[in-house]
Amino acid sequence: MTHLKKGLWGVLATPFSGPSFDVDTESLRREVALYTGIPSTGMVVLGVFGEGSTLDTAEQRLIVSTVAEAAGDTPLVVGLSARSTHVAIEQARTAVEAAGSNLDALMVQVNTPQPDALTAHFTAIHEATGADIVLQDYPVASGVKISTAQILAVVERCPFIAAVKSEAPPTAAAIAALTRATDVPVFGGLGGVGLIDELAAGASGAMTGFSHPEALQTAIEANDDGGFRAARDAFAPWLPLANFEGQPGIGLALRKEILKRRGIIADASVRPPSPTLPAELADMIDAHLDAVKELA
Amino acid sequence: MTHLKKGLWGVLATPFSGPSFDVDTESLRREVALYTGIPSTGMVVLGVFGEGSTLDTAEQRLIVSTVAEAAGDTPLVVGLSARSTHVAIEQARTAVEAAGSNLDALMVQVNTPQPDALTAHFTAIHEATGADIVLQDYPVASGVKISTAQILAVVERCPFIAAVKSEAPPTAAAIAALTRATDVPVFGGLGGVGLIDELAAGASGAMTGFSHPEALQTAIEANDDGGFRAARDAFAPWLPLANFEGQPGIGLALRKEILKRRGIIADASVRPPSPTLPAELADMIDAHLDAVKELA
Amino acid sequence: MTHLKKGLWGVLATPFSGPSFDVDTESLRREVALYTGIPSTGMVVLGVFGEGSTLDTAEQRLIVSTVAEAAGDTPLVVGLSARSTHVAIEQARTAVEAAGSNLDALMVQVNTPQPDALTAHFTAIHEATGADIVLQDYPVASGVKISTAQILAVVERCPFIAAVKSEAPPTAAAIAALTRATDVPVFGGLGGVGLIDELAAGASGAMTGFSHPEALQTAIEANDDGGFRAARDAFAPWLPLANFEGQPGIGLALRKEILKRRGIIADASVRPPSPTLPAELADMIDAHLDAVKELA
């Protein structure tokens, strides 16, 4: 039983450049340095925020190996975008090979609410690779609704589940119910908009992307030290930006643009057909950045 | 041309009591007093947060007349839950009669993205009652997606449109595009989770429910006086609570429970099949209330 | 225990006329005569195909009383479009009073999959009016998914349930599972596109609209007399028209246009925002009508 460590697991954006949206490994390494500098507990590569479903096999390999090389001994979780077993195993093999000794687990989305079928899916991936599994419940990406009881049934039957990523709002209620019933660590996501409540509900940390991940770390540490009130005081000043970035559809473009203005990635482009940044919001980004500069 | 005044338009919850979920007019009057005490610019009755679609004709009449009596000279907007013209006109007549001279406008949901058909729908309601119309774009409730260009086409052809309520995220982008193209006031909603950005995008205020509407008012006034930074500083401490209340599904039950703990309504029940409050969140509510007591 | 009788329960279209889409009672009476002439076992008024959700209270009353007067002793089921208890009871009272002694039951849509809450909803309507209830499972209209086990739990606890209308495809599987577990009659709908299989699965008949309801009756009688093969042979020649009419969105406009060309209703208009008839299909309607003339 190898549960993920508590704390911040940062979901890396995949930086692209040029008209063909090629992977920009130099920007990617700067992003890794942002996280190892915090330092975060771990990093997540090829997640939904990493545009994992847009990456071909060679790109998946390039990204994971680039991150692994730059990560030092920071552990990695690698996301699988596939929804069916055989394709997930193909992606898993690429991930396991490229991540090497940095790999802590593979993150796999719920593809059915039926505990039997979901257990078989996770087991097949685990047996093909030996890797532990992070169960991701994110209906916006998967299109699947699963109940807390169904998640617990799967967790009980899959001892190789290293964590649950709970991203089906209302997350505070789901995380509270999960953490009362299992010792498997549960992480919140969704860009941190519910982080304060998720930590109060027993979450082991945040596993998400944010343009300013150091703020997520600060909130988690505050919660460890002072509980709800401390986490609330620490993260409230960041919520205007988290909510701004958390807007559906354009959130990814917004976050990459802010990472660009911070000097971390060179180009903020997202792969089509993801929505691009509305021109009307350009000034608002600067206003947000000015405001949080004083916080950092 | 009678546009709604800028500021806070508070969407009233409808308090119920007992096993039959009867309308509790005494609690309703206390809720009105909360808003007139701020004072808010206006109030919205029978909105989505007011559980308007669960109310029969007699209840609609009772609620609107109770609020009108208690409102003094505070203007009212009355929401129509119907999606088709004839039923909307029936509800509109009840609303107009019950609201009397307090009525500023009827709020009508977008029921089609086609500008011709939507113009005909609004026009029929306006002509049957003489009332001005607030166009509500809230796809979670209506199931309809409409573009900014389509909204503007309708606004141009309906001089009786008194305001637009923009609740299709990403709202900051939509409101920025709308306010650059029309003088009709645009209001944000969604419990205030995007209020800071909506005001920066040119919103005339907030038209929404929140357990602590005085905080919305504070943010709007701060924005008037000091712009983005002032609004941000004023509302950031309230965002933990706004995000907590804004959780999908259970948000209404949460908000009523907090109004009850504030002593404003006697019973927090919501009419089925709306989700009830998860027991796991009970303690978290107290923690949030303790934290904001120091802000108020 | 008063179960609905087996056979054809025809869902009546609501004919409109003029620019305001007024109810056309003369056409409605001709439509009733079509059904009593077959004769059908019963008729359903104010269903989804009857555009029930677009009708105000006075129109609901006018339509039901017009049909009741013209129906002789043919029993009626009256549909309620409301999804919440108080509004459903208001509609139910109008229906019960207007239908008089012709009323066999009220048809109520599933508004939640939770057996407890759904039982409470049906019970409240039953107790307020004394009427029996037809449980309608039609997720396209209700937005609610309910399992066969959940339907059976409700049926067991509500002895006043007179029938189940099963319209959640795959209907053949659902109806087979329901009819093996309960004696409450189960009816197919959906314009008859699955009628052959639904009857083979144990359905007590069809409760649906179709431009040529006599064909539904023929299929049901053939099934009674000769089983699957007879029903198949009888209805196969009608399936090209049933599939044509069953096209999503435009199906209602198509069916009304065919009823008009048959001389039954004077005007084929549907209330907005229902989709209107695509001009490209005008010729195809004639081709279909020519073909089935030889069958009738």
Next chain:
Amino acid sequence: MTHLKKGLWGVLATPFSGPSFDVDTESLRREVALYTGIPSTGMVVLGVFGEGSTLDTAEQRLIVSTVAEAAGDTPLVVGLSARSTHVAIEQARTAVEAAGSNLDALMVQVNTPQPDALTAHFTAIHEATGADIVLQDYPVASGVKISTAQILAVVERCPFIAAVKSEAPPTAAAIAALTRATDVPVFGGLGGVGLIDELAAGASGAMTGFSHPEALQTAIEANDDGGFRAARDAFAPWLPLANFEGQPGIGLALRKEILKRRGIIADASVRPPSPTLPAELADMIDAHLDAVKELA
């Protein structure tokens, strides 16, 4: 300009066997023989009905090369399950290499309604491989709604589009509008449930799966020779089976079971999480097969 030839393009099921759902190439060859024996105009490999999205790269290669070897000079269309450009190109390269000289086109799903972005997506795949493209409009699989005007804008700008597969009901209206505006051939799909109307609307044939594809061929030939009435008479006796197979969710399991009972594939299993065959329908399958034996 190399448009697909008119007629029947059969979408091949992918037969699996054993607990790991391995590809069964022997069954696959028998399925190819079924189509070359008709003979069909062409075949479609790795479509939605071929469970394309569940197949890893090696399986894609194996299936396409097996079919190409067995197909003689029958042309092939190979479906791409990917929704983003880089992954689609990766799949396209596998397909082009494995199909060899049999390849007529790649079938690509609409991944955005925006004509500019969709044109760029198709162009990138075309330029990377030299292959022509079949535009597939199938919102059930893609989640994307595109208008006829948007499809036509893309078709005009992409001279390499070899056909449109129109599977967004109401298909008769869409196909009528498309075929009046473009010479690019348009094919119906959806298991043939709307075939009669689609041919009347100007479709160049059917591109779909059906347990008895010879019936689709008969209908297309009848339409060529005698128009609507002949097509109607030829296909009406098959519609009971087509509608039975066309049931959402379980349709794929049903069709494979019938192919198994016909002796074409050895095992009817579908890869999870696709729904399996409800036990209640087992007898109904035999009744359908008995009935159509006399037609064949």
